[in-house]
Each structure stands twice: as C-alpha cells, then as structure tokens.
Amino acid sequence: MVQDNTCYDVTIIGGGPAGLYAAFYSGMRDLKTKVIEHEKELGGKINVYKEKTIWDVGGLPPTNGSQLISQLIDQSSTFRPTIALGEQVVDIQRMNNGLFHITTNKNRNHYSKTIILATGYGILRQAKLNIEGAEVFETSNLHYTVTNLEQFRQKHVVISGGGNSAVDWANELEPMAKSVTVVHRRDQFGGHETFVARMRQSSVDILTPYAIDDVKASPDGCCIEQVTLKHCENEQCHFQETDAVIVNHGYQPDLSFLDHHPLGLQVEERRLRTSPQMETSASGIFAAGDISNHSSSIPLIAGAFTEAGLAVNAAKLYIHPNAARYARVSSHNDRFKTTTV
CATH class of the missing domain: 3.50.50.60 (FAD/NAD(P)-binding domain)
Known part of the structure; x- marks a missing residue:
C-alpha cells in the first residue's frame, strides 16, 4: 500500500x-x-x-x-x-x-x-435508453450529453427527458436545429419554470406523455433514422424521422x-x-x-x-x-x- x-x-x-x-x-x-x-x-x-x-x-x-x-x-x-x-x-x-x-x-x-x-x-451512472441494441448508436447519433452544439445545426433532433437538462438543450438547440422535438413521460416538466415556459413558447414540438419505445436504423445500420414514440396511456405509436437523439433520463x-x-x-x-x-x-x-x-x-x-x-x-x-x-x-x-x- x-x-x-x-x-x-x-x-x-x-x-x-x-x-x-x-x-x-x-x-x-x-x-x-x-x-x-x-x-x-x-x-x-x-x-x-x-x-x-x-x-x-x-x-x-x-x-x-x-x-x-x-x-x-x-x-x-x-x-x-x-x-x-x-x-x-x-x-x-x-x-x-x-x-x-x-x-x-x-x-x-x-x-x-x-x-x-x-x-x-x-x-x-448515466441512465441509458432501455432498448436492446441501442448502445451501438452511441458512436453515431445517440447522445447522452452534448459536447458540441454545432453538430446539431440544421438537424432534426429528438430529445427524451423532462428535467433541467432536456429543457435546457431544447432551448439551446431550437435556434440552430432544423427541428427539435421533446418527448416526456409526463405532461409536467421538472426544469426551472422560466426555461420550461421559454421552451413551450418556442418552436419546440412537445410530445407528452410519450416515451421512446424503439429505434430504427438507417439502411447501412450506422445510425438511427427513425424513433417509435409510444403514448404512455393509450399505447398508440407515433413514428418520427430524426437525425439525432439526445437522451436525458438522469443519473x-x-x-x-x-x-x-x-x-x-x-x-x-x-x-x-x-x-x-x-x-x-x-x-x-x-x-x-x-x-x-x-x-x-x-x-x-x-x-x-x-x-x-x-x-x-x-x-x-x-x-x-x-x-x-x-x-x-x-x-x-x-x-x-x-x-x-
């Protein structure tokens, strides 16, 4: 020793x-x-x-x-x-x-x-997307944090989560991304009130109560090109094309x-x-x-x-x-x- x-x-x-x-x-x-x-x-x-x-x-x-x-x-x-x-x-x-x-x-x-x-x-320990095989996309377009905002410029971005991080990233990306969709299991968000209000008043598309249920790979299998969003109450599914997925499910x-x-x-x-x-x-x-x-x-x-x-x-x-x-x-x-x- x-x-x-x-x-x-x-x-x-x-x-x-x-x-x-x-x-x-x-x-x-x-x-x-x-x-x-x-x-x-x-x-x-x-x-x-x-x-x-x-x-x-x-x-x-x-x-x-x-x-x-x-x-x-x-x-x-x-x-x-x-x-x-x-x-x-x-x-x-x-x-x-x-x-x-x-x-x-x-x-x-x-x-x-x-x-x-x-x-x-x-x-x-970051809480990751609970979908079998999703980890293979962590080297391409599945993100658990954001280290470079520019990589999302003019991209269709899906953000999963309802806390401060999800709300903050939505507000940060909204002016530069082609579209931002926030998916959350509850209608209420846990972020700071001012920033939640800013997100709701912006062009961010908010889908609640939804959760990511599945991901579809691109033809070459290297990245996610579509997410399946399931309604948490009636289980109806919504399919959305995407260029990037950001998951903020806490730690x-x-x-x-x-x-x-x-x-x-x-x-x-x-x-x-x-x-x-x-x-x-x-x-x-x-x-x-x-x-x-x-x-x-x-x-x-x-x-x-x-x-x-x-x-x-x-x-x-x-x-x-x-x-x-x-x-x-x-x-x-x-x-x-x-x-x-």
Whole structure:
C-alpha cells in the first residue's frame, strides 16, 4: 500500500463546484488542504454539460459549463491545494489519535484532521435508453450529453427527458436545429419554470406523455433514422424521422462508500443529514452541496458555494476553537498580499 504520512487540516472528497470552492475558501482560512476526486479531471457533474449555459451563479453572465469549470479550477488553485485525481474513496476510519485515515481504490492512504464531503450525488451512472441494441448508436447519433452544439445545426433532433437538462438543450438547440422535438413521460416538466415556459413558447414540438419505445436504423445500420414514440396511456405509436437523439433520463447515483455508514454518518434518502453549519453526525466530518441534507438547502451551484464556505468555517473551528467564525473578505485578506491569482 502506498504510504503518504502527510496530515492535512482539511481533506475535501469531491472536485465539483462545492469541492472546488471549498478548496479556495479553505486556503482563505489558512488551512492545509487536499482534494480527492474519483474522476481524472476536476469539475464534477458540470463536465457532462460543458456546452450547456449556466445562468444561476451570482455575478456571472450566462456562462457555459466548460468556462465555469476553468474559472472554478483557477480559483481553487489560488492557495495551491494538493489534488489527487482518479481515486475513489472506499473507506474512512478515525484513528486512536483522532485523525482520519482515508483509503482509496488505488491503495493510497490519506490523513486529515477534518473531512468535507462534497461528492454531489456520488459517482454518476448515466441512465441509458432501455432498448436492446441501442448502445451501438452511441458512436453515431445517440447522445447522452452534448459536447458540441454545432453538430446539431440544421438537424432534426429528438430529445427524451423532462428535467433541467432536456429543457435546457431544447432551448439551446431550437435556434440552430432544423427541428427539435421533446418527448416526456409526463405532461409536467421538472426544469426551472422560466426555461420550461421559454421552451413551450418556442418552436419546440412537445410530445407528452410519450416515451421512446424503439429505434430504427438507417439502411447501412450506422445510425438511427427513425424513433417509435409510444403514448404512455393509450399505447398508440407515433413514428418520427430524426437525425439525432439526445437522451436525458438522469443519473443513477453511486454512493457505495456510504453503504456501511462509516463513523455513524446519518444517511437520509442517499444524502447526509447535516446541521445548518454543515456538520454531519460524525464530529470532524462536514458536507457541502448535493450530498448534504438540511432544511435550508438550495439545489443550485450558488447554494453549493455557500455550503462550502460554511463547511470550511466549521472545520476551522473544529481544529482551532478560538479562531474567527469566518474569513475576512478577499479585498483585505492578508493572504492575497503574497498570493498571485
């Protein structure tokens, strides 16, 4: 087993928006910080939506996911935290001296005085189209995310799903595609109201309650040329020609490292119960972002930033009970006098 005996003040598990902002703010609080991320790149779930426009971050104009990731990474690196990529946490133990021993799937040891869990909904397994043989089209025109909007220009696009992603892609593609059809099992959409209203008022064709029941391959078998849409109540079928199919059926979260409830963490509906200060039921372990469950949580990136700051402040007070409750603002923080941003 690889040995790393360095002990950090804060180890952040998860390199998405909450984890990255926690890394920055932890540096503001003069804490020795490490980030462990199971993917080989930082950014978390936003990596799935690099071309998607993000509207709900305070002080930023509408920004695509790729740019937001870049800016978050730049900000998080201000105080040079240690970054461990491609490592999945498999166990957390409290040692006799009170420090945490974190083990990953790479047989690496990590030691820390406190932990901030910023894992989002865990390792995300994309929910795929439940049609036999559909996977062969994933290399041509069956998409589970959008990495290049231009590939859909002047194309007939079918989008399956009713959440934020489906609604957002419909609005993004409507001005450039030849046609956009959204298929959803329910009449009501789960996306943000403003963007659902925009979609309904546009030229997007909305078919509810329908679901993709089958796909028909082109003569050469390389791509989908037609989808069969079945009505979810009367089972009548509608056949639609298409150039591209985008499936946004959500994700199946994998929080397997919580299955054993390490250190007595209280799990509610696959999330951790936390106090308003982001404290979990295990002393020294805090949470921020989608993994946390408390009465005032807001499921927005902006909310994750606030929770990250609260978690870091709680970790600082855990280590140094007489410390200030929060960091001074960056405009007059001494740390920035010697830090190049």
